[in-house]
Each structure stands twice: as structure tokens, then as C-alpha cells.
Amino acid sequence: MRTLTRKGTATRQRILEGAAAHIREHGVATMTLDDVLARTATSKSQLFHYFPNGREELLLAVARFEADRVLEDQQPQLGDLTSWAAWQSWRDTVVDRYRRQGRLCPLNSVTSQLGSRTPGAQAVVTELMHRWQAEIATGVRHMQDAGEIDPGLDPDRAAAALLAGIQGGVLIQMSTGQTDHLEAALDMGIAHLRASKLASP
Amino acid sequence: MRTLTRKGTATRQRILEGAAAHIREHGVATMTLDDVLARTATSKSQLFHYFPNGREELLLAVARFEADRVLEDQQPQLGDLTSWAAWQSWRDTVVDRYRRQGRLCPLNSVTSQLGSRTPGAQAVVTELMHRWQAEIATGVRHMQDAGEIDPGLDPDRAAAALLAGIQGGVLIQMSTGQTDHLEAALDMGIAHLRASKLASP
DNA sequence: GCCATTTTGGACTTGACAGTCCACTTTTGG
DNA sequence: CCAAAAGTGGACTGTCAAGTCCAAAATGGC
Secondary structure (H helix, E strand, O other), rough: OOOHHHHHHHHHHHHHHHHHHHHHHHHOOOOHHHHHHHHOOOOHHHHHHHHOOOHHHHHHHHHHHHHHHHHHOOHHHHOOOHHHHHHHHHHHHHHHHHHHOOOOOOHHHHHHHHHOOOOHHHHHHHHHHHHHHHHHHHHHHHHOOOOOOOOOOOHHHHHHHHHHHHHHHHHHHHHOOHHHHHHHHHHHHHHHHHHHHHOOO | OOOHHHHHHHHHHHHHHHHHHHHHHHHHHOOOHHHHHHHOOOOOOHHHHHOOHHHHHHHHHHHHHHHHHHHHOOHHHHHHOOOOOHHHHHHHHHHHHHHHOOOOOHHHHHHHHHHOHHHHHHHHHHHHHHHHHHHHHHHHHHHHHOOOOOOOOOOOHHHHHHHHHHHHHHHHHHHHHHOOHHHHHHHHHHHHHHHHHHHHO
């Protein structure tokens, strides 16, 4: 597989997206390779041609695919946390994104299936968390520069806390189907940032 | 299985705890029933005798078992959030509990394996979250009564946000191995509660 | 001690699914 | 136009694990 022709990349992409779609709809545990083949009108030989390590490699690719989507779906709001209105709009974007996603979280499915062997999956999530946290922290610094947040507050730690709240909110949603916790966590996190200014000027 | 003799309950318990231990050590995806049998010195017929629905029923039982442990491990601190020192001590208990647990979260493993069929698993988690949140909310009300928290704050919503932070912190720990996010979320949540008093006296 | 019930061992069946293989077709580049 | 490389179809195999079954052993009430 030195080079992929246009047709080749298209097929590879079709398999990848088909697998991702199946996982989003039905979870990963029930997904068989044959399911993916049927849905994408491809054959075994193609799947193993583009993903020589089979299922494991495919799942890892899906993890990367989904991780990228997570941040993309929050843009442009996440990259522009420069006013309280912008924060609020980002908050709404996040809630909406996960409400749409429903009870199944593809990334969580895939990583918990790949488990602790295949450290690649954990690396994908870890990197996603770092990037996500960095973007939030940048937003916090913006607001500090604008004098809207206590400058004594550690932006990375604040971002870490906020990010944890989001993750937990989504996790709870996977069981309850409700976004209440996600919303509460985001609102409390943002409220805390806003309140910090009042407490210290 | 109308009645279980003492020997019977002991065997059932041995199977249950053996499965839980395996999952805590190696995750659920790799666990086979034979693994459990080998580890607990039991046979197929015993497993299916005590868990007629086989693997699924066993995993559900493990989920319940682990859910109970989660709250137990936080006692007595969680049930006695009546001073800021007590809150801090609870915070330390939680961090310590999950640091010990390491990167594998049995409950998350099991529920994501059982998936959306077997709604029982989701019900177990949902109930755990409700109980957990209720205990935190009780703590918030205590502090409101003591005049340490803004009485205008909604205890259930505050508890929901704090709980989300914990869940997310643990989830992130599963990938990173670090408890930083968990600690940040707890500290921020508690700080927010404390700060609410100052903002509204 | 005896009968009913529960508990146990482990061989066997069944099915499913990941992964292999090879023959055939299409595309590419010169 | 034609070789070489890339892409494709799908039958086939091997493995592995869940679940079934039955006969034997232990247990418990009377």
C-alpha cells in the first residue's frame, strides 16, 4: 500500500465512515466487520487491504476520526471565547452537540473496547483532552486580559475543571439520556469564572 | 433456584467477586467465562446455575456490586458534609479512592460492554448517580442551614455540577492516568460553593 | 438413614466472526 | 497500448467462547 489512488482513498474513507456511523448508531460491541462491509458495499479483502491490522486498526482510525469531529463541532465558538456572550454561545453549542449525539458516545465506546492493550486509543483521547483544555485555557486568558476574570486564577486548572465537568456531563447523559448534568456543570463553571472577578478587584 | 443453601450462596458470591476482580484488573472485553471459572475454581454448570442468563446476567450483577462499592468507599465522609473541613476530607477520600483504582473503571467497562440492549445496566448507573447526587445535595443544604452557602443556590443543581466534575475527572483519568482533572473539578466545585456565601451575605 | 433438592464436573454442541487466500478486474504511467 | 501496480469479490478456514446437557456428588429435612 505504498500509494493510494483516488479510488483507493475513497474506498478507505467509505469503510471508515461506515464503521463510524454504525458505531454511532449501535455501539461498538455489536459491530462486526461484515456489518461494515454490507453497509459500505465493500469486501473483506478491501477492508484488510486498507486496514491490515483488521478490526483493531479500523477502530483506532474511527477513534481518531471521532476525536477530530469533537473539536470541529465546537468551532468557531471554542476558538473565540473573547466575551461572556461568546462563552454562552459556546456553552449552547456544546449542549446542542451532545443532545444530538444521544446516548451513545462513539469515542467512549471505542476506547473502552480497545481497552488497555492498544495504547493508541488512550493516546488519541489524551491528545483530544489536551487540545480541548488548551483552547478553553486560551479563552480564560483572553478574559483575564480583558479584566473579566481574576488574574490570579490558574487558567489551565480552571480549564481542566471545566473540561472534567463537560466529560462527566456527557458520561451521565449516556445513562440518563438527559443533558441536565452537562448544563449544570457548564453553567457552574462559567459562573465561577465570572464570579472570580467580583471577588478580587 | 428457589432456595440457595449456604454453600450455594457462597459459590455464587465467589463467582461474582471473581468476575469483578478480573474486570478490575484486566477490563471486561477480554474476560471470558472460562477465565472466571478458572480463577474461582468453579465449573460452567455452576455459573449457569447461579446466573441462568449467563454472561449478561453476571455482568449486570457485577455492575450492581461495583455501584454499591462506589458509595460505600466514600463513607462516612459523604454522609457527613457538615463543615468545610468535612468537605475537604470527603474530597481527599474521593481522590484517593480513584487514584487507587487506577486506569480501569469497572462500572464504565461493564456498562459500555452491555450497551444499550440490557437497559438494566443503565438503570444501575442512573440510580447510582441519583443517590450520589442526593447525598451531595444534602451536604449543600446542611451548609446552607449553617449559613455557609448562599441560600439562593439550588442544591440539586450544584450537586449535579459537582457530580459531573467528578465523573469527568475519573473518565479523563482513565486515559491519562492522572487525577489532575478530578482534583481540579472537585476543588473548583467546592470553591464555588464557598465563594457563593461571600457574594451574597 | 432415606428421599428430595441442590450443587457440581466437565464433555459436547453450536454459532459467529476475524482473518486468509487467490483469482479476477481496473487503473496508472510511460 | 501494455505491463505493473492497485483494487476487488467472496469463498474458505480456524479459533474461540457462550451456552447445553446429563450424570454424579453433596446437602438438608424428617
